[in-house]
Amino acid sequence: xxxxxxxDEDDNPQQIHRFRIFYPTLNQFTNLxxxxxxxxRTSEMIAGLLLECPQLTHLRLTGCYFGCQQExxxxxINTIW
Numbered sequence: 573x574x575x576x577x578x579x580d581e582d583d584n585p586q587q588i589h590r591f592r593i594f595y596p597t598l599n600q601f602t603n604l605x606x607x608x609x610x611x612x613r614t615s616e617m618i619a620g621l622l623l624e625c626p627q628l629t630h631l632r633l634t635g636c637y638f639g640c641q642q643e644x645x646x647x648x649i650n651t652i653w
Contacts, residue, residue: 573601579610581635588612598624606630615640615648622651 576598578588588609598604598621607628612618615638622628638648 574603575606576604577608581611588617608632609636610634612636615644619648619651
């Protein structure tokens with residue numbers, strides 16, 4: 573698997589949460605280079621996903637909302653870079 577798209581939109585409620593139940597870690601997706609997340613609402617989830625996938629070269633966040641403090645946002649951005 574080279575690309576993965578997950579969404580928590582109204583059309584796919586809780587898709588990301590259900591995916592994480594079946595695949596608690598993305599470490600097994602060693603060829604994953606592209607991750608697309610739609611309507612994600614927790615910064616903890618994205619931070620965990622990014623730590624599990626250091627090989628990512630493309631990240632797309634669409635309609636995501638992260639209610640967090642400035643220092644948390646800085647950590648999040650540093651994790652992406």
